[in-house]
Amino acid sequence: MTSITCAGSIALDTTRTPFKTVERVLGGAASFFSIAASFFAPVHVCSVVGSDFPDEYWQLLAKKANLTGVQKKEGKTFFFDSTFSFDLYHRHANKTELNVLADFEPVLPEAAQQSEFIYLATMPPEKQLSVLKQAKNKKLAFMDTIEFYIKSERDALLKTIAAVDGVVLNDVEARMLTEEANLIKCGRKIHSFGPKIVILKKGEHGSILFYENKVIPFPAFPLEVIVDPTGAGDAFAGGFLGSLAKNLAHGSLLTAHGLKIAMAYANVMGSLAVEDFSVNRLANATNSEIERRFKEYCELLRI
């Protein structure tokens, strides 16, 4: 059966918004991605947690994804403490403790090696490449990264980018990577680095899909109440790759139309993620509400 393997961080997050603070809640790119993608296809997670990782969170993730590839190490789980600005647009990192993530060597178990869909969440680029090499049966591999690796490991990063089929970046990262101000130029330039699919995310301002010389803009699903933007981008990627995996598994070809459907599901999963802290809203979503929001989104856009 077609499955998705996601390699990346599982974290404990302390998140401070102008309205509320939550402490040591389940976070990390792999958590958000996996839960979002799990609504569409089976997901294998490759990550690491420390001995302080709450069993409650382990059980929550285990209900959604296969955790055989999640290493349990002596020490503390990756910890991230951040504060959002009043408009929830800017985030200030107060504390980043890599802990067990610092020495993490991703190893894909046998079943995860067989996944046709691979998502390389933010990690050092050479570790992303290592995961990619272990994925023997890959059909479509996507990756994300952050400003830190664009600045400090540019060469290794460009090598990894050249090896994947798709890249998902936010606007700031894309501008930094390409040294272009105009996002359309950014997308085309990233295309020229290798990946045939490029997705640029602009948070509440939507996203842009680049595929075969097409530039397709998507607005964000409109939300009046945003509780916590943490994880929106990873949930977005989970909805996107999940939808692709589901459809391509049924023999569809990769088409602009299929990618648009995947972008719509990406927007739906991203919109769910921000409606509560941590993975709470995502984890409690139902297939029928995802379908309802998907239809609503498509209807909003149809002229």
Place this chain on the structure above:
Amino acid sequence: MTSITCAGSIALDTTRTPFKTVERVLGGAASFFSIAASFFAPVHVCSVVGSDFPDEYWQLLAKKANLTGVQKKEGKTFFFDSTFSFDLYHRHANKTELNVLADFEPVLPEAAQQSEFIYLATMPPEKQLSVLKQAKNKKLAFMDTIEFYIKSERDALLKTIAAVDGVVLNDVEARMLTEEANLIKCGRKIHSFGPKIVILKKGEHGSILFYENKVIPFPAFPLEVIVDPTGAGDAFAGGFLGSLAKNLAHGSLLTAHGLKIAMAYANVMGSLAVEDFSVNRLANATNSEIERRFKEYCELLRI
């Protein structure tokens, strides 16, 4: 015949971008709006120019719109000198000389009074209200404003807002007017001030339409090369009101679908406006390229 009356500024603009500077070119909200709207319906302009206003610009405008309501006064035309940031996102005003605009008293000639569609571009709110009162046959009136009047003439502005059917504002103005950070909340709050249609513009990030409890997001038409953002918002409004005027004139009712079509034309006209300095690109557009871009935009959004 259904027509549109637009009251607002005609300007001479000196515009400095990182790539090129143009001096004393045709600008002003009424110029951009009228030329954009003229592709859809006859337009009457109510404005003022000074004795320095180049005949070449007068002829250009006269080809597109009825200028009977444009007063010619002794003195200088409204002059605006501004510099754009490297990413063309932020604009710094170097010089604003109101000149003949300072004492402008808008008077609608008989034909302009009969227009069913009214656009009140940025002016002091009591002058916008004065135009509205002269428009005896109005069916649908829209308005714009700027931060200056939100700060300095709030009460008069709220009175004008309560008197129109629709408001077109950018995100910064909407947040300042409503004191809300979330744009969906901004839109709903402006609804509660009176207007049944609210449009919030976010520049390259698109726009949001609020109508009958619906919140409909639109991405901007994707452009790789933006030459000069000046006038994009007014061209956007011209495409919007032009499309509405054209369709409602043929007996259509005001519907969410008709408003979506108008928003698509708004995006098309805004995208044309920024492809060259001044009104150059807009003025030289053809109906067939407008239709082509409209179809392309709708197709991009269809999932």
